[in-house]
Amino acid sequence: MRRRLGSFLLLLALGAACQAEPVTLTPRDTEPATATRQDDDPSPTTPLLEEVVLGTSVQGRPITAHRVGVGTQKVVLIGNMHGGTEANTYRLMVGVLAHFRLRPEVVPEGAVLWIVPTANPDGLLSDTRLNARGVDLNRNADTRDDPCPDSRWQPDTHTSEGIIPGGGGSEPWSEPETQALRDFLADAQVVVSYHSQWGAVLAGGCEKSPATLRLVETLRAATGYPVPETGFVAYPVTGDLTDYLAERGVAVATIELTDKVDPELERNLEGILAVLDGLDAILAEKEENP
Ligand SMILES: [Zn+2]
Numbered sequence: 001m002r003r004r005l006g007s008f009l010l011l012l013a014l015g016a017a018c019q020a021e022p023v024t025l026t027p028r029d030t031e032p033a034t035a036t037r038q039d040d041d042p043s044p045t046t047p048l049l050e051e052v053v054l055g056t057s058v059q060g061r062p063i064t065a066h067r068v069g070v071g072t073q074k075v076v077l078i079g080n081m082h083g084g085t086e087a088n089t090y091r092l093m094v095g096v097l098a099h100f101r102l103r104p105e106v107v108p109e110g111a112v113l114w115i116v117p118t119a120n121p122d123g124l125l126s127d128t129r130l131n132a133r134g135v136d137l138n139r140n141a142d143t144r145d146d147p148c149p150d151s152r153w154q155p156d157t158h159t160s161e162g163i164i165p166g167g168g169g170s171e172p173w174s175e176p177e178t179q180a181l182r183d184f185l186a187d188a189q190v191v192v193s194y195h196s197q198w199g200a201v202l203a204g205g206c207e208k209s210p211a212t213l214r215l216v217e218t219l220r221a222a223t224g225y226p227v228p229e230t231g232f233v234a235y236p237v238t239g240d241l242t243d244y245l246a247e248r249g250v251a252v253a254t255i256e257l258t259d260k261v262d263p264e265l266e267r268n269l270e271g272i273l274a275v276l277d278g279l280d281a282i283l284a285e286k287e288e289n290p
Contacts, residue, residue, distance in 0.1 A: 046070045048104035054116070055180025058132040061121040063180050065114045068100045069107035073279055075190040076114045077272065078181065081138045081241070082195060083123020083130070085260065089194040090124055092263035093117040099269055111279055113272075114184075119177055129159070131177055135169040138193075139237070141182070141244035142172030148206035153239035160234060168239050181241065190215060190275065190282060191245055191252045194268075198256035201225045202232055205246025211285035215251045215275065218282065222274035223267045225255060251282050 050067040057063060065076075079093030080086060097115045100106065107113045118124050122132040130136055139157040146152050157167030173179050185191060191204075192215075201223065203216045220227050232254075237243075245252040255271070257264050275282070 048107075049101060054184045055176055057120070057122045057177050058175065059122045061125075063116065063119060063121065063177060065116045065184060066097050066101075068104045068113045068115070069109075069111055071108065071110040071112045073108075073111040073190075073283060074114065074188045075111055075275065075279065076116065076185060076188045076192075078116045078119055078191065078193045078241075080118035080124055081120055081193065082136075083118075083120040084125070084127030085123075085129040086194075086196045086257075087124060087127075088196055088257055088259075088261055088263045090118045092194060092257070092265055092268055095263055095265040096269060096272060099265075106273070106276070108276055108279060111276060113276065114188075116181075116184075119181055130164070130167065131175055133169075133175065134164075134166060135175050136164060136167040137175060137177050137181075138195075138241055139167055139239040140169040140172060140175050140178045141239045141241045143239050143243045143247070144172065146206055146243055146247060148243075150236060151206055151238060151240065151243045157238060158235040172239060178241070182244075185245060185250070188245070188250055189286070190279065191242070191250050192219070192272075192275070193242055193252070193254050194257065195254055196257035197259045198232070198234070199225060199258040200232075200256045201227050202242075202254040202256065203227070203246075204240070204242030204250075204252035204254065206243065209246065209249070209251065209285070210289045211251035211282055212246060212253065214278070214282045214285050216253050218274050218278045219253055219255065219271045223255070223271040225258075225267075249286065251286065 052065050053062045054065050055063050080090040120137050136157050143151050143153050153172045155168045157164045201216050201219045203212050242252045
């Protein structure tokens, strides 16, 4: 029963309250960029919880990652690459973090869960999709060698509203936010990136690895989001972080929340818990099909 979500009423209330409020960063997210703090823990061993600043945004705000667990199988949840227009993914990550802070022992012994509430704090505060230099942070990864030509990094990018000149950045990894993510994810084994609003689970990468497909199926079964057979086809996607990670052997998926408002905390907690439960099977796919 330890995986049952006992405090859901409380958390759902939190999620509902968040929906109605304007976006504000938590005090933790607005601390000075140099802050690195570990939670007080009387035990002499590594504490179960830790907060680390990965880097700073264009405007100097910290990009923070929260660790839960002490294992070596690194699972990373990335929220809010698209700032204020996808603020519900930030609220989702805040809710997920609150859940795991109350019960860090839920993370399996061999695993370590990292939660990045916002990869785009400037965009979140200014209510924009892009960062403070007008770059789409999920179009700035170096995918120039991607096997799918259509996924390769481009200087100009697309959204449902049209073309963003310079949205890819002056070059791959031109932005401090994406540099911080790239470096932090260098040893990640499983990554889930949260966006809105297509209501789907999407596999990262041109050719989907068995480990990625196992991750996607685990998320689909637990969250109920569909997996579109065609992938994402609404508009061209270049320089996507998940495509970059997939080419480097990471099991990686995108979750698209259903709309731009609801953080959909409950179903996504179920998804994350299922990934942690099935982590050995996901990683076994990597061993067998490197
Ligand atoms: Zn997005």
